[in-house]
Amino acid sequence: MIILPEAFKVRMRELLGDEYDRFEASYEKERVQGLRFNSLKSEEGKEEDWEQGSVPKLAALVEKRLGTELSPVLWAKEGYYYGAEARPGKHPYHEAGLYYIQEPSAMAVVELLDPRPGERVLDLCAAPGGKSSHIASRLKGQGFLLSNEIHPARARILSQNMERMGVKNGVVTNEEPGRLAEYFPEFFDRIVVDAPCSGEGMFRKDEEARSQWSPDHVKMCAARQGQILDQAARMIRPGGRLVYSTCTFAPEENEQAILDFLERHEEFSLEDEKGCEKFSHGKREWAGFGYDEKKPREEKGDYYHIERTFRLLPHRLEGEGHFIAVLKRREDPGMGEPRRKSPAYLEHGKDREVFACLESFLKETLKDWKVWFKRREYVMFKDQLYLLPPQMPDFKGMRVLRPGLHLGTMKKNRFEPSHALALTLLPGEAKNVYEMASDGREVISYLKGEALACQPEQLTGAEKGWVLMCTDGWSLGWCKLTGGILKNHYPKGLRWM
Numbered sequence: 001m002i003i004l005p006e007a008f009k010v011r012m013r014e015l016l017g018d019e020y021d022r023f024e025a026s027y028e029k030e031r032v033q034g035l036r037f038n039s040l041k042s043e044e045g046k047e048e049d050w051e052q053g054s055v056p057k058l059a060a061l062v063e064k065r066l067g068t069e070l071s072p073v074l075w076a077k078e079g080y081y082y083g084a085e086a087r088p089g090k091h092p093y094h095e096a097g098l099y100y101i102q103e104p105s106a107m108a109v110v111e112l113l114d115p116r117p118g119e120r121v122l123d124l125c126a127a128p129g130g131k132s133s134h135i136a137s138r139l140k141g142q143g144f145l146l147s148n149e150i151h152p153a154r155a156r157i158l159s160q161n162m163e164r165m166g167v168k169n170g171v172v173t174n175e176e177p178g179r180l181a182e183y184f185p186e187f188f189d190r191i192v193v194d195a196p197c198s199g200e201g202m203f204r205k206d207e208e209a210r211s212q213w214s215p216d217h218v219k220m221c222a223a224r225q226g227q228i229l230d231q232a233a234r235m236i237r238p239g240g241r242l243v244y245s246t247c248t249f250a251p252e253e254n255e256q257a258i259l260d261f262l263e264r265h266e267e268f269s270l271e272d273e274k275g276c277e278k279f280s281h282g283k284r285e286w287a288g289f290g291y292d293e294k295k296p297r298e299e300k301g302d303y304y305h306i307e308r309t310f311r312l313l314p315h316r317l318e319g320e321g322h323f324i325a326v327l328k329r330r331e332d333p334g335m336g337e338p339r340r341k342s343p344a345y346l347e348h349g350k351d352r353e354v355f356a357c358l359e360s361f362l363k364e365t366l367k368d369w370k371v372w373f374k375r376r377e378y379v380m381f382k383d384q385l386y387l388l389p390p391q392m393p394d395f396k397g398m399r400v401l402r403p404g405l406h407l408g409t410m411k412k413n414r415f416e417p418s419h420a421l422a423l424t425l426l427p428g429e430a431k432n433v434y435e436m437a438s439d440g441r442e443v444i445s446y447l448k449g450e451a452l453a454c455q456p457e458q459l460t461g462a463e464k465g466w467v468l469m470c471t472d473g474w475s476l477g478w479c480k481l482t483g484g485i486l487k488n489h490y491p492k493g494l495r496w497m
């Protein structure tokens, strides 16, 4: 049984009135589980109608493989509920980045952000990467995604998840929002602030959120959210969209945080979005209604249309508690696009050895190798080679974990491809491919890091060199083939025990 903090219950009863009993009763139900398919793992993902075409087909396949029933999440095109008996995190499809396990309510955030291919998007509080991977899937490899996380260890997990999901045009940083704003003034078309919060919406599944909770913690979170939002406001371009979300019920962190922000930033207003019919609306009378203070600011709430914010309530839909506000910065000339310095790209004339190794690797491994080779945004960090999204400005001094797609390591006179590169490739893009059934033993051996005896009927391409290892048509990593043996290059840190 879940024991909710007493002060929380009293406040929720005050807020919800007649609905409170239904709200409390919802905690007696099992939590729902969700996963979201990744369009980057499909040829058709590059087309607009991916959501209508492939997702149900994929869902039917994954249902069979996981032995569970999947049912669609109403408010997220790629989202599905799965049964409590299933273990999607322990399936080879998970390692192939075919889906991301995500709480269903959390999927609403990027749905409302609505990023489009080619745009510049920032996920300011991004770890472990639920919203970022959703954004990447919508950008379809075009445009620029910056995923930032302030805590170093969490930033590393974020980076790993972005690799697993096969993101080509993503950058991962480990910065304070204020420092990031120095580099990216008025830069982004869309920003998501999925703010650190008191986590009341996660009480069902998160014991730590319940034990750490207190009215003072709510106050501290609200102050920090205001500071983060102010930095986000510096980075959005005029006319851009800023989505703020929390997984808490406290009005101080929700309606009130937005009302305070709108009072500080006249250039923003709340968008009049329809949302899903299962969503509730924020309440203007809750702006000002806190644990310590009860000074409802209804008039102001009215003025700023606080009712345009959304609340996802666990007794009204199949998901946990969430709050989402969709803000727009007014169109105005702003500062105009400043001239930005480019990063120090490698040069064909100067960095001959690197390009020679890269060329020989690309020719041997990828069908469309010239498209890769033609790109100019190559950067080296020590012996590591990266391909940057063209929109990435000079990042000298910034704490960057991943300045773009990690291509691999320069060894003496040769190039060794990275795991990240394998996960961005579809089998049709590689010259040498080895297919393994997702329900067979071989794929498990591969994920454990073992060498494999090459079965010729499963191999397409040359009998020597780098081979893209796939399961049911999705890439998992690399092997190097010589003398009929596939030498395993699945990263040590990711290997199955």
Ligand SMILES: C[S@@+](CC[C@H](N)C(=O)[O-])C[C@H]1O[C@@H](n2cnc3c(N)ncnc32)[C@H](O)[C@@H]1O
Residues within 6 Å of the ligand: 106, 124, 125, 126, 127, 128, 129, 130, 131, 132, 149, 150, 151, 154, 176, 177, 194, 195, 196, 197, 224, 228
């Ligand atoms: C709700 S979580 C983000 C979840 C993530 N968006 C996802 O969908 O996977 C909030 C994140 O904000 C980070 N954070 C904490 N303090 C912060 C600060 N002062 N500025 C920016 N981010 C902060 C936390 O470390 C945490 O990873």
